[in-house]
Amino acid sequence: MTSPVLVELEGVTKSYGKGQAAVQAMRGVDLRINSGDFVAMMGPSGSGKSTCMNIIGCLDQPSTGVYRFMGTDVGGISRNQRALIRRQFIGFVFQGFNLLPRTTALENVELPLIYRGMPRAERQRQAREALAAVGLLDREGHSPAELSGGQQQRVAIARALATQPALLLADEPTGNLDTPRSHDIMGLLTELNRERGITIVMVTHEAEMAAYAHHIVNFRDGRIAGERQNGESR
Template identity: 70%
Template structure:
């Protein structure tokens, strides 16, 4: 497995602006993540971790250097090709849940499947299974407004995993939740990583949450400051 990392960053930089106003969000990152890892990304704001997440999620491309996703150079893909890559291989969970309002949990979870062009019956079956997996089987016809924060985040996780992606990117998934809900979400992510073998990369500010991961990467000033592997991590 080590021969074929899921994602590999090689000398990746990202700069915004030009001239004096130029800002290096990433100053040259080398990083390799293997399938099945659970990685926590930490660091103060402005350290480049969000930029790195955008690049990992194929929402953005490096200014220089190379990002390979399953061996494919993402920098050489068009906008639509990157969209297709996201559609088929990447699931997103956001701090603010980002569910469609006034739309039921089931329809929210179905959304990525619609873009995959799945027929109605399969779509319903998979979405219901995903909601069941996050423990919300009874809430499928509730809209986000009718759900608590923890429940909304679980719907968002169901939406991210319903397509069985290779990579789940979670951007501060517990940032808007109290500690009890946060623990529930972390346990859910751990279970997804363990049981389904989905690689999870998660940004967090909280060391307690990072402890659920098997590897913690810390960013500072656009560079990786430390890269710790925990809990008998085998590689």
């Protein structure tokens, strides 16, 4: 590991809109996330946690302040450069699964590898490996409509995993799942964090799920209201 600090935010603010209608989503956030960490970001809706995650995931840019990813300032880089960072280092898991409809599980997992320009055979091998890691190898030919919610989220995790990212961002990954399924998914994330050393940043408002993380960050009104380390994960 070249630098233990993977993500570093200094005085990051984010506002949307202009003038009277402007909304201040982040009002100055300082945050450091080390490689191999498992972070849960909590807080009520509108507290800035999702905006913060979008900035960490290079989907969005800070209005002011500095964001360093792997030691490089990525605050002012272009749309395409941000796409390249996402492509190389970041995997996403969303609350709504966000799989492509009418597309098999395997093809969904292949998607980020296609944009890496990986040849078909190697792409499929790597995608199958990722599906195997989430225990869905036998469902590779199923379309999302033929899978349960939990299975869909596993496919989404496999898709994020396929590129072997440095950072996995999960936006309320259990928001659409029942409790047993939620614990399954959290177990899977924990395992990926522990065994593959993937840094995970997760947004959630369920304390039960946040308890899986090592490091809990509480957001309130666009600021970090408190940070604490979890004694030990379950």
